Amino acid sequence: xxxxxxxxxxxxxxxxxxxxxxxxxxxxxxxxxxxxxxxxxxxxxxxxxxxxxxxxxxxxxxxxxxxxxxxxxxxxxxxxxxxxxxxxxxxxxxxxxxxxxxxxxxxxxxxxxxxxxxxxxxxxxxxxxxxxxxxxxxxxxxxxxxxxxxxxxxxxxxxxxxxxxxxxxxxxxxxxxxxxxxxxxxxxxxxxxxxxxxxxxxxxxxxxxxxxxxxxxxxxxxxxxxxxxxxxxxxxxxxxxxxxxxxxxxxxxxxxxxxxxxxxxxxxxxxxxxxxxxxxxxxxxxxxxxxxxxxxxxxxxxxxxxxxxxxxxxxxxxxxxxxxxxxxxxxxxxxxxxxxxxxxxxxxxxxxxxxxxxxxxxx
Amino acid sequence: xxxxxxxxxxxxxxxxxxxxxxxxxxxxxxxxxxxxxxxxxxxxxxxxxxxxxxxxxxxxxxxxxxxxxxxxxxxxxxxxxxxxxxxxxxxxxxxxxxxxxxxxxxxxxxxxxxxxxxxxxxxxxxxxxxxxxxxxxxxxxxxxxxxxxxxxxxxxxxxxxxxxxxxxxxxxxxxxxxxxxxxxxxxxxxxxxxxxxxxxxxxxxxxxxxxxxxxxxxxxxxxxxxxxxxxxxxxxxxxxxxxxxxxxxxxxxxxxxxxxxxxxxxxxxxxxxxxxxxxxxxxxxxxxxxxxxxxxxxxxxxxxxxxxxxxxxxxxxxxxxxxxxxxxxxxxxxxxxxxxxxxxxxxxxxxxxxxxxxxxxxx
DNA sequence: GGGACCTAAGAAAACGCTTTCTGGTCCGCT
DNA sequence: AGCGGACCAGAAAGCGTTTTCTTAGGTCCC
Numbered sequence: 001x002x003x004x005x006x007x008x009x010x011x012x013x014x015x016x017x018x019x020x021x022x023x024x025x026x027x028x029x030x031x032x033x034x035x036x037x038x039x040x041x042x043x044x045x046x047x048x049x050x051x052x053x054x055x056x057x058x059x060x061x062x063x064x065x066x067x068x069x070x071x072x073x074x075x076x077x078x079x080x081x082x083x084x085x086x087x088x089x090x091x092x093x094x095x096x097x098x099x100x101x102x103x104x105x106x107x108x109x110x111x112x113x114x115x116x117x118x119x120x121x122x123x124x125x126x127x128x129x130x131x132x133x134x135x136x137x138x139x140x141x142x143x144x145x146x147x148x149x150x151x152x153x154x155x156x157x158x159x160x161x162x163x164x165x166x167x168x169x170x171x172x173x174x175x176x177x178x179x180x181x182x183x184x185x186x187x188x189x190x191x192x193x194x195x196x197x198x199x200x201x202x203x204x205x206x207x208x209x210x211x212x213x214x215x216x217x218x219x220x221x222x223x224x225x226x227x228x229x230x231x232x233x234x235x236x237x238x239x240x241x242x243x244x245x246x247x248x249x250x251x252x253x254x255x256x257x258x259x260x261x262x263x264x265x266x267x268x269x270x271x272x273x274x275x276x277x278x279x280x281x282x283x284x285x286x287x288x289x290x291x292x293x294x295x296x297x298x299x300x301x302x303x304x305x306x307x308x309x310x311x312x313x314x315x316x317x318x319x320x321x322x323x324x325x326x327x328x329x330x331x332x333x334x335x336x337x338x339x340x341x342x343x344x345x346x347x348x349x350x351x352x353x354x355x356x357x358x359x360x361x362x363x
Numbered sequence: 364x365x366x367x368x369x370x371x372x373x374x375x376x377x378x379x380x381x382x383x384x385x386x387x388x389x390x391x392x393x394x395x396x397x398x399x400x401x402x403x404x405x406x407x408x409x410x411x412x413x414x415x416x417x418x419x420x421x422x423x424x425x426x427x428x429x430x431x432x433x434x435x436x437x438x439x440x441x442x443x444x445x446x447x448x449x450x451x452x453x454x455x456x457x458x459x460x461x462x463x464x465x466x467x468x469x470x471x472x473x474x475x476x477x478x479x480x481x482x483x484x485x486x487x488x489x490x491x492x493x494x495x496x497x498x499x500x501x502x503x504x505x506x507x508x509x510x511x512x513x514x515x516x517x518x519x520x521x522x523x524x525x526x527x528x529x530x531x532x533x534x535x536x537x538x539x540x541x542x543x544x545x546x547x548x549x550x551x552x553x554x555x556x557x558x559x560x561x562x563x564x565x566x567x568x569x570x571x572x573x574x575x576x577x578x579x580x581x582x583x584x585x586x587x588x589x590x591x592x593x594x595x596x597x598x599x600x601x602x603x604x605x606x607x608x609x610x611x612x613x614x615x616x617x618x619x620x621x622x623x624x625x626x627x628x629x630x631x632x633x634x635x636x637x638x639x640x641x642x643x644x645x646x647x648x649x650x651x652x653x654x655x656x657x658x659x660x661x662x663x664x665x666x667x668x669x670x671x672x673x674x675x676x677x678x679x680x681x682x683x684x685x686x687x688x689x690x691x692x693x694x695x696x697x698x699x700x701x702x703x704x705x706x707x708x709x710x711x712x713x714x715x716x717x718x719x720x721x722x723x724x725x726x
Numbered sequence: 727g728g729g730a731c732c733t734a735a736g737a738a739a740a741c742g743c744t745t746t747c748t749g750g751t752c753c754g755c756t
Numbered sequence: 757a758g759c760g761g762a763c764c765a766g767a768a769a770g771c772g773t774t775t776t777c778t779t780a781g782g783t784c785c786c
Contacts, residue, residue: 424771426773429773430773
């Protein structure tokens, strides 16, 4: 008797690519080639194959594909915490541009927890991602080590080790922060506070430094007691604001290292009956979507999520696909003026009061 | 000469599980068994294997695992849009409980876009997820069809087809909404508006119905002109609020189908100088984390993300692991009173004014 | 002492693809 | 006519695991 075809089946029915091959009366190799658009397949056959695929509702098993080809087609994205609205917006951008580049993404958040970070790394390794963007705005040392050691292309924002295979995205915090300080100074503020992020984060330090520098540029002497450390959460903003309120001579304006912190400040100000911007001006950082609809709408320093995503993926692709030797990418920031900033209290001379630049006020 | 061992190598070095096997002087089968904690392996050998794994920093290739075992260990989560803060909170919960159950998750958002929905489905299918939770709060018909057809266990919230393999999570909107309406009524409101979600969403309709019903329970006649359709975004909330403002006799309180809508209302109210809650009371739905820090802090109807996640995963596991025949799960909602609700304007009789229940006010 | 029966580890066959290798057909050229 | 390439479809060898099948080595008990 003739040797039966030795193919995987289930209840007599062929499975997966084999079923397609059988229906289109071609070999599985041809099916594979058709799907992957290898140009050498006979258009005639290709048509048959596509028809069969359609008819059977065939969806290739991506794991098998990855295994066979040695390419996972996945880029990793490591973020701090998904519940901070900045990150979902970043994820959205990242996904969009990854998709456009033919990649899928795998996002994992550290939640600032070493245990969770381990998990992030493991996930990336297990899934054989082709590169990972670390957008936690801090160098997570173990992350770097484990991944870099295994030659996974990496991209950091702000700071990271100088190794081959690792790219950097430099965010120009200074530009936006300077605009913010100048804006405040122009309104007449001289007593300006700053609530930073957790100081172990590189980005938080960078922002704080940009602030001090900008202050100096405007000829304002920085006061250490007005430099508070927050933690990039609303609660941190509230706590920092409490400290500010406790002090005898308060600043007339405060800048925050991110918008969540600013929301906390806004909230606390509301709680104690301080009007923003009449009694206190506040400016945020990131310009999350929600900033626009805050009460009052938040003046903030915008850092484009899309630019960030674009830069990250460009960097990763450069490594993966061996194009371009570029190592550093730039992302800019700029001020968006809304209504949480105004003249400092007591500055309402007639001269100024009738000025054209007065921001809209409640009622 | 002796037949050389025919194993995959790269530059002479063994790869993956083979390297471990070689170093521990066992077969790859034993390594696999050790990793999977099959009880029959000699503890002695197991120790050698673990040592080798450690020394080599071996991380199993999860795709190969999935292929070999036929189990992906992944649960899908389909959401509407990641930039609505409700969803990140849900994702967080989902991930936590999935992890605890030994699953990974794959989240994908539809963005209300049919094209994107296609993509969601495809992703789930390609990745061979073992089940998917559709948390879009609407029945996405094509989703159901494609996935159900292929016997992927599904769980919907609120509504979904009654098929084997499909579970439902019933959210008791009425409980929370009734509390909300009663709260408003107790404060003296009789003119209460409602801004729904997009009416093609089942959940949006359910919430609207719960509202009408609750109104009736309180002996208040619903007015069609105060039933507005929003779209679960801040912008939708703003637009709906504009309609309310345009009308001659306005409601003194409005309930919203979600918190984002409520934020829009708050914003618009602020814009036109309406004080909340003095001039208008507003209550949200979902009770996102941010509601607590809104200005004023938002009275909202809480729907626990964790409960939702728990129910979804329990349902999925029941199908995957063949445990329990349960088909329906319950999740409750309840009112959280904060400061966006107060007496209706003009209700400030002395009697009431000195009442104990008056919520905190600004200043 | 020797079969029956376990036990546990190794060999080998999947898993569902991709990709290299092979070989047949057809063409053009001398 | 005969030969060398192109060209393209199919056969088969991976990819890195899991899992089934096999077999070597013990035990036990008569």
